[in-house]
Amino acid sequence: MPKAHKIHDAIIIGAGFGGMGAAIQLRRSGYDDLVIIDRENDLGGTWHVNHYPGLAVDIPSSTYSYSFEPNPDWSRLFAPGAELKKYAEHVADKYDLRRHMRFGEAVKRAVWQESDQCWEVTTQSGQTVRGAFILTATGFLSQPKLPDIPGIDTFAGKVIHTADWDHDYDLAGKRAAVIGTGATAVQLIPTIADQLAELTVYQRTAIWVSPKADFAVPGAARSLFAKLPLSQRLVRFTGSAVLEVMMVAGVLHYRKVPAANLMGANLCRAHLKNQIKDPTLRRKLTPNYSFGCKRPTFSNDYYPTFTKDHVHLETDPITRIDETGIVTESGHRTEIDTLILATGFDLWETNFPAFEVIGKQGRSLGEFWRNNRFQAYEGITVPGFPNLLSLNSPYSYSGLSYFTTIESQMKHMGRLLGEVRRRKAKTFEVTDQANSDFLDRMTAKVGDSIFALGDCSSANSYYFNQHGEATLLRPTTTLNAFREAGSFDLDDYRYA
Ligand code: NAP
Numbered sequence: 361m362p363k364a365h366k367i368h369d370a371i372i373i374g375a376g377f378g379g380m381g382a383a384i385q386l387r388r389s390g391y392d393d394l395v396i397i398d399r400e401n402d403l404g405g406t407w408h409v410n411h412y413p414g415l416a417v418d419i420p421s422s423t424y425s426y427s428f429e430p431n432p433d434w435s436r437l438f439a440p441g442a443e444l445k446k447y448a449e450h451v452a453d454k455y456d457l458r459r460h461m462r463f464g465e466a467v468k469r470a471v472w473q474e475s476d477q478c479w480e481v482t483t484q485s486g487q488t489v490r491g492a493f494i495l496t497a498t499g500f501l502s503q504p505k506l507p508d509i510p511g512i513d514t515f516a517g518k519v520i521h522t523a524d525w526d527h528d529y530d531l532a533g534k535r536a537a538v539i540g541t542g543a544t545a546v547q548l549i550p551t552i553a554d555q556l557a558e559l560t561v562y563q564r565t566a567i568w569v570s571p572k573a574d575f576a577v578p579g580a581a582r583s584l585f586a587k588l589p590l591s592q593r594l595v596r597f598t599g600s601a602v603l604e605v606m607m608v609a610g611v612l613h614y615r616k617v618p619a620a621n622l623m624g625a626n627l628c629r630a631h632l633k634n635q636i637k638d639p640t641l642r643r644k645l646t647p648n649y650s651f652g653c654k655r656p657t658f659s660n661d662y663y664p665t666f667t668k669d670h671v672h673l674e675t676d677p678i679t680r681i682d683e684t685g686i687v688t689e690s691g692h693r694t695e696i697d698t699l700i701l702a703t704g705f706d707l708w709e710t711n712f713p714a715f716e717v718i719g720k721q722g723r724s725l726g727e728f729w730r731n732n733r734f735q736a737y738e739g740i741t742v743p744g745f746p747n748l749l750s751l752n753s754p755y756s757y758s759g760l761s762y763f764t765t766i767e768s769q770m771k772h773m774g775r776l777l778g779e780v781r782r783r784k785a786k787t788f789e790v791t792d793q794a795n796s797d798f799l800d801r802m803t804a805k806v807g808d809s810i811f812a813l814g815d816c817s818s819a820n821s822y823y824f825n826q827h828g829e830a831t832l833l834r835p836t837t838t839l840n841a842f843r844e845a846g847s848f849d850l851d852d853y854r855y856a
Pocket residue numbers: 415416417418419501507508509539540541542543544545547562563564565655678702703704705819820822
């Protein structure tokens with residue numbers, strides 16, 4: 361990256377779906393001089409990084425895609441991960457985004473330059489680039505978490521984190537351990553189990569699993585989607601409605617409609633009962649926290665995998681790992697040659713924000729969030745940080761499909777940047793008042809959710825930050841998020 365003092369219109373950090381959506385919106389708003397920086401060597405974000413066996417989207421694909429760029433070619437209702445990566449490439453080409461992208465550069469810090477009214481972004485290699493606006497689109501689940509288990513460094517066999525899968529490593533006949541039973545493990549375990557000689561799954565917290573109504577999309581339906589996009593819109597609408605009931609009604613609006621939560625929990629319990637006849641195994645696989653406290657998942661083959669003779673579920677906590685095995689609290693030791701870490705991602709410690717962001721008067725965004733409460737007006741802007749659109753912010757995640765968040769944020773950007781241009785302003789900054797009013801409103805709404813009213817204490821859920829507050833999800837309907845994105849009070853911002 362050349363050292364330049366040119367001020368670009370905007371710098372976007374992250375070339376995943378969030379960053380590409382932001383770029384498309386900036387172009388629609390009349391800003392074309394964009395720089396998109398990504399630490400990886402290609403675009404696609406999570407769908408570039410994750411390629412573990414069994415990876416598939418677990419939101420129906422017609423819903424998990426941009427509404428303005430429907431893809432009639434999804435092979436299944438829940439498309440395999442590789443199709444998502446291909447779709448990301450298609451979007452980058454169609455919207456001519458590649459020319460803005462710079463790969464293999466991790467951003468170290470971004471500092472507001474008061475004198476030039478712009479942001480200066482510095483990468484790990486010391487290069488700098490300047491932009492009038494910056495947009496952080498670094499994802500929520502992008503910093504892989506390595507477990508801090510005593511002795512893990514002494515393990516002499518193969519270690520693989522699911523976010524860095526090694527396809528050259530042959531699993532055939534291996535004695536493997538999988539640590540973790542989140543959504544990733546639920547997809548991975550059934551896919552690899554049959555290749556292995558022995559598989560021990562270490563579960564700390566059981567996950568709620570509901571049936572997955574997956575099927576191959578018939579050719580006739582794909583032709584119909586291509587010829588008549590409205591038909592795919594209807595499928596999208598249905599998928600979104602189901603997700604809305606599950607997540608928003610069943611989880612966020614628990615006080616008003618507890619029945620939706622009960623329905624979700626009962627569906628998962630019936631699914632487990634139907635697939636696991638052994639009561640001891642069933643008890644081990646039953647979550648001990650309320651449905652919705654952490655992200656539930658969908659699978660038809662996860663539970664049956666545990667009925668195979670060579671697959672073992674270990675719920676005794678791990679105390680240490682040595683050169684060739686894992687030892688649990690009861691002293692039981694399992695010999696392994698392959699250690700698979702399905703241990704997820706670190707959100708709150710390392711991802712809010714994903715690099716140092718210094719705003720006006722030297723204010724650090726990370727410190728502001730940690731010393732005060734995690735907050736962002738409409739989940740996108742923060743007082744003291746002019747011209748910053750922080751796309752992965754507290755209260756920004758709306759609904760279950762990430763594309764709901766992306767598109768409501770695009771709408772907010774469109775309205776805000778339209779006003780910036782109308783006023784011929786150089787800067788925008790959300791007011792303290794608007795920000796604190798929004799925070800108060802979200803805090804009150806979280807009080808109606810399962811997070812406040814359910815039993816979430818043992819869930820170990822990333823929906824909660826390090827202070828025990830559920831500040832990740834926007835606790836409103838997705839319709840409300842869209843409505844506010846298109847109608848927020850323009851005077852909630854100062855323009856200069
Ligand atoms: P995760 O949900 O955070 O699960 C990590 C698992 O590792 C948990 O079971 C956790 O146990 C366990 N773990 C972590 N550290 C541990 C330790 N030191 N000892 C023992 N166990 C440990 O991560 P994930 O499964 O990668 O999924 C993350 C998110 O990615 C999902 O919620 C979902 O949003 C998304 N995802 C989406 C898709 C899709 O759409 N295709 C697929 C996969 C994932 P605790 O629960 O006790 O902490």
